[in-house]
Structures are given as C-alpha cells and as structure tokens.
Amino acid sequence: MPVLVTGGAGYIGSHVVRQLSEAGYTVVVYDNLSTGFPDALVHGERLVTGDLSDTARLDALFVEYGFSTVLHFAASIIAPESVTAPLKYYGNNTRNTLNLLGACVKHGVERFIFSSTAAVYGIPDSGVAAEESATVPINPYGTSKLMSEWMLRDVCAAHGMRSVALRYFNVAGADPQARMGQRTPEATHLIKVSCQAALGLRDKVCIFGTDYPTPDGTGIRDYIHVEDLASAHLAALSYLEKGGESTRINVGYGSGSSVREVIDMVRRVSGVHFLAEEAPRRPGDPPSLVARADRARTLLGWTPRYDNLETIVADAWRWEKKISGN
Known part of the structure; x- marks a missing residue:
C-alpha cells in the first residue's frame, strides 16, 4: 500500500x-x-x-x-x-x-x-x-x-x-551524493546563505543580533x-x-553552534573569506535553542550518522557548487 x-x-x-x-x-x-x-x-x-x-x-x-x-x-x-x-x-x-x-x-x-x-x-x-x-x-x-x-x-x-x-x-546540509539539497532561491538558512556568499552569489551575510546573552553574542542553534x-x-x-x-x-543533536561559528566553518570549508556584516536582531529569533534529544534515541532507536558541523557544511558546500555550476 x-x-x-x-x-x-x-x-x-x-x-x-x-x-x-x-x-x-x-x-x-x-x-x-x-x-x-x-x-x-x-x-x-x-x-x-x-x-x-x-x-x-x-x-x-x-x-x-x-x-x-x-x-x-x-x-x-x-x-x-x-x-x-x-x-x-x-x-x-x-x-x-x-x-x-x-x-x-x-x-x-x-x-x-x-x-x-x-x-x-x-x-x-x-x-x-x-x-x-x-x-x-x-x-x-x-x-x-x-x-x-x-x-x-x-x-x-x-x-x-x-x-x-x-x-x-x-x-x-544536503545529500552527501549531491542528488538533492536546499534550492529555494530566497532561502534564509544560515549555512546555505553563507555558501552562496562564498560563491559570490550574495554580497554578504548578515549577522542578525550580536548582543544576545551567548558566549560570542550571536544566536546559538542546534x-x-x-x-x-x-x-x-x-x-x-x-x-x-x-x-x-x-x-x-x-x-536535534543536543549541542549548538553560534552564528559566528557557522560562518567561520563555511569560510574554512570553502576557502573564501566572504563579508559578514552585523545587523539588528530579527523579530521572532530566540537567543539560543538546543534540543534535549534523548527520546529519539531511546524510543525510536534513532542513531545519527552526521553529527558534525564540518560534515554538514561540507555537504551543503558541495551541493551549492553543483547547482551554481561552479
């Protein structure tokens, strides 16, 4: 069925x-x-x-x-x-x-x-x-x-x-074989936007809020x-x-990365030092949001395989290069 x-x-x-x-x-x-x-x-x-x-x-x-x-x-x-x-x-x-x-x-x-x-x-x-x-x-x-x-x-x-x-x-991230990934032209996902900036498809990446109560002042996400x-x-x-x-x-994975950490990782993976510009906070953005994700593992028997920011960025970067023709 x-x-x-x-x-x-x-x-x-x-x-x-x-x-x-x-x-x-x-x-x-x-x-x-x-x-x-x-x-x-x-x-x-x-x-x-x-x-x-x-x-x-x-x-x-x-x-x-x-x-x-x-x-x-x-x-x-x-x-x-x-x-x-x-x-x-x-x-x-x-x-x-x-x-x-x-x-x-x-x-x-x-x-x-x-x-x-x-x-x-x-x-x-x-x-x-x-x-x-x-x-x-x-x-x-x-x-x-x-x-x-x-x-x-x-x-x-x-x-x-x-x-x-x-x-x-x-x-x-994206399929490790680059068969599919995030393609929405107006996407707001930080990793995708940062990859586009590294490819020259955007002039810059905006860091929305640098005064959050987090170690580097930027939002933290899982x-x-x-x-x-x-x-x-x-x-x-x-x-x-x-x-x-x-x-x-x-x-989620139960751990978080800040906006600055993500941008730095995209720069390292891509080898491109694109512009990141500080901007005011956006409405509706929490300072930090990380999962407590034990239930997925214990109840569903779910075992993640790609719990690594560099891996996530590398797969996203491979996909963005493919769809941009670079």
Missing part, C-alpha cells in the same frame, strides 16, 4: 522520500511545487501536483490510493516572514493541516508523521528544550505548527489514528544534517508500524 508524502518534492521531504524508496516503500508525493522540484524525486516516485487547500482533489487522491500512512511536510517555514504575514502561515500550515487530517479521518488512515518544529517552544529559559518543556511560541510560524499538533493529538484520541510529531531543530533528520522519519514510521503509541519527539 503506498505511503503519502505531502510536500515531498521540497528540501526535507525529498530526502525522506528517497530514503523511503530505498527502504522499499512505494511513495506518492502530493506537492504544489511552490518550493519543491520534481527532479528531486530521484527514484521515479509518483508526483501528484496539487494543494492541500483543494479538498476535492485531496479526497480523490485518498480514494485512488487508499493510504494507511501519511507523512506531512507541506508548510511555510520562515519564522521572520510569519511575523509580517501571519495569515499565510495560519492558512498554509494550520488550515491545510486541518484539511489533510479531515481526509485522513474520512479514509481511515492509521499512521501519521508530522513535520513540526522547535519553534513551538519559543524561548526556553535555559536555551535547551525537552519534549516536556513549555510550548510558548514567539511567532506565528511556531504557533501555526503548535495548533496543528493540537489538532493531530485530538484527532488521534477521537479516531484511533496514531502519530509522531517530530519537532525539528535547525536543518542543514544544526542537524538533513540526512539524519530524514532517517528519524523512517525510525518513527517503523515505531508506529510496530504498534507504538502517539508521541512527540525532538530531532
């Missing part, structure tokens, strides 16, 4: 789709291609172009394939943008998740894996977030994802579906390689297939 992956032609989704195909799953991707690319589906997975706001098309898709498992990635993900365009995020993230969950209930889906975010935590007092930490998002992006988690929790309780909500920390994040989804799927109960799980 095929697995449905919404947003499967995007950055994270395409890595998960590839790993699912390599593990022997039949995958159907549903994507509006606003930030996704058909050629990211390297194993010939079936691509259905459509939007989650189109409930009639969504219903027909479920009728055609009879999915019992859904992995849901499709969403808007830029936290600062959500502050200035909140309705876009509540529409694309929360309302469209409601539409998808409605189809899942109607057609008897058994398992659901949700692409959530560490932004649901807001600003933890210690800068470290565990799954039991308070969820106090500071921007509409985090709120839209938390509202989706609440809906998913209640649907599972009412209808017997089981789910895993994976709360991502800062995803970076950067996780996209390949490790993708493998956590397969571990979550295996967990549900074995009868695991609904849960929420952080996916």
